[in-house]
Amino acid sequence: MTPFLWFLFGGGGMVSALLLPVHVLLFGLAFPLGWFEAPSYESLHGLVTHPVTRLYLFVLIFLPLFHAAHRFLYTVCDLLQVHGSRRTPIAVVCYGAALLGTAVAAYTLLTIA
């Protein structure tokens, strides 16, 4: 299983690096601080419901979630010096949260109209 989770970690790291900075810059800073006018509801709704955007958003949410879960697990265990089988509950919580987020994202993007 670890090879597969590492694959998701790597893919998520790449997606996060390529795409998250511009998303944070636009939605976290540029629109709230008024540097640019936020897109109208109609245009954003039209964009989000486009099939290609749905797929894009799924990748943008699913992979970074698993990237974050994997990295957080390893970092917490390094910082708190957790070894062996005591890592298991932390792993379940981390990957479980990523799985839950992925399920919610899939449901949202499939049902959004």
Place this chain on the structure above:
Amino acid sequence: MSNPSQAPTVDLKLYRRPMPFGWWLENGAYFRFIARELTCIFVGLFTVLTLELVQAVGRGPAPYAAFMARLEGSAYIAFSLLAFAAVLYHAVTWFNLVPTTVVVRLGGERVPDGLIAAAHFAAWAVASLVVAFIVLRG
């Protein structure tokens, strides 16, 4: 003495230094490593925020407006500033490490590390511009 199993054994009193709790604070490289790893907290949180944005758009114009207004709160601005710094640090460290993880060959020659990293930085710039163009086109 030629047979190692008959060599005299000495009862050694070894000193083992325990790993200090703050091991990552003792060394600049370890500190930068932990900082790099902790960027994942902001990656995860901002991804959840993006999911919330999509949900708000799905619910209609009023929830979307309310969500965008929420992002103007000072706590959210502070979070976004930290998150932006974190994802930038993540992106730079990530692209710099990619050449170590892959070997690319073109015509039998190994592509130099610097070129692989530069290609990723270029792809980053292009992807960012495309996303910004599509979102801002409005």
Place this chain on the structure above:
Amino acid sequence: MAETIKLTVARYRPEEQSEPTFQSYDVPYNKDWVLLDALNHVKNEIDGSLTFRWSCRMGVCGSCGMMVNGVPKLTCAVPLTDYRPSEPVRIEPLQFFPVIRDLVVDITSFLGKLSSVKPWIIRDDVEATEVAEYRQSPAELDDYKQFSMCINCMLCYSACPVVGLESEFAGPAAIALAQRYNLDSRDAGAEERQDVLNEHEGMWGCTFVGECTKVCPKNVDPAGAIQLYKMATAQDWMKSMLLPWGAK
């Protein structure tokens, strides 16, 4: 008197102390010396009880590794002039290893880790050597040559926090050595080695801190070897899942 520099050296004498202390020695700031020469000056002229390992004095044997101001280095390769005489130089045994005495560490676990990855050529037709040599092209040699330069000096283990955190972690040099044989066109033992290293204590314990590569005196790049190994293992896993009917 000529200029001097102070060495602050970790001392551990198990028969009389339970944990290490520091002892300072003033040695000549000789511009032709490396750090190992200064330590030998202490041993020969000042305090014969100071204990440390060394042999070749030319960066080949890999036995004089120590922590110098907190950084793992081969003391035979560090000019004394890298340090200013006004500041003492702190010399300690390689970190994350048990200390036997003064600057001498116990390498038993390291040797066990090295042999656990089966660092020799594995193939079914061993008798072929009696008939002919195994041929290899320069390009095939290039695939693994870099990873074959390791001198087992253990600096990479002292640079790696995962080694300090997980005592069972196979560590940079052992995994790079496994990769050296995996990438050798004459070898067919990759699967046997993967049984050992496709574990948390193997390659997956590595979090790519990258310090092993920075301190390596032979430019082996263990961090690169481990990441390539992870990538190959993950690709094998994906193939075996997506193509369960295909020959692996």
